[in-house]
Amino acid sequence: MAGGDAVAGFAAVVLAGGSARRMGGSDKPSIIVAGRSMRDRVLDAVAAADPRVVVGGSADVPDGVRYTREQPQGGGPVAAIAAGLAATGQATRELIIVAGDLPLLTTDAVTKLRTKLSTMDAALFVDQDRRRQLLCGVWRADALRRRIAELGSGVHGASMRALIEPLTVVEVEWAGADPPPWFDCDTEDDLRKVREWLTAREAAR
Structure with missing residues (x-):
């Protein structure tokens, strides 16, 4: 279980295979911000999900978290999503799919x-x-399974837009003064901003 408040049928797939090309090519989700890796901050935000699956990146994951990779490797985000979805099991009805470099993601954002x-x-x-x-x-897991089956072998190298094109989507705005939960870190300046925001957030608690 992901925790005592885990929600039945709700899973999480964290895509952690990205590299920081503009920051020396390191394993980007493993970069530490305010004392924790970006990937582990994302895992904290999806603690209500069971199972939680990390796809790609470091296989050294926290206890209770599953790990997998797309096969063959390097197939892109849709292939990684397909691998992550398969690892969640057939009981999954709903899942959050997030990149592993979103250190500002919160449980409130997931709930919204x-x-x-x-x-x-x-x-x-x-x-x-x-x-x-x-x-x-x-x-919706069933819609995602159906779409991945439709793509077939084309799942490798497919774009996210191709995956989502025929699906019905509700667009959710993020209001308020807080930085958006989808803010990712592509540069050293992004990291600096995130560290400042997180320091301010934790000081305000």
């Missing part, structure tokens, strides 16, 4: 997505320009 899903196939955050945050959303 889940409450907006309703009968749709997916609920995705959108930014102020209405751009969908394709790796920060909640999905």
Whole structure:
């Protein structure tokens, strides 16, 4: 179990295979911010999910977290999602799919997505320009399984837009002064901002 408050039928897939090309090519989700790796901060935010599955990156995952990789490796995010979904098991009805480099993701943000899903196939955050945050959303597992089956061998190398194109999506706005939960870290400046935000957030508690 992911914890005492785990929700039946709700799983999480954390995509952790990205490398920080603009930060020396390191394993980006493993970078430490405010005392914890970005990947583990994401896992904390999805603690209500059971199971939680990490796809790619370091296989050294916390107790109770499953690990897998897409086969063959390097197939892109849709292939990684397919591998993660398969690792959750058939009991999964709903799952959050997030990148492993979103250190500002919170349980409140996850809850907001889940409450907006309703009968749709997916609920995705959108930014102020209405751009969908394709790796920060909640999905219906049956719709995702169906779509992956339709793609077949084309799942390797497929784009996220190709995956989601025929699905029904509710777009979720993020209001308020807090930084958006989909903020990822691609540069050293991004890391600096995140560390400042997290320090301020924890000081305010």
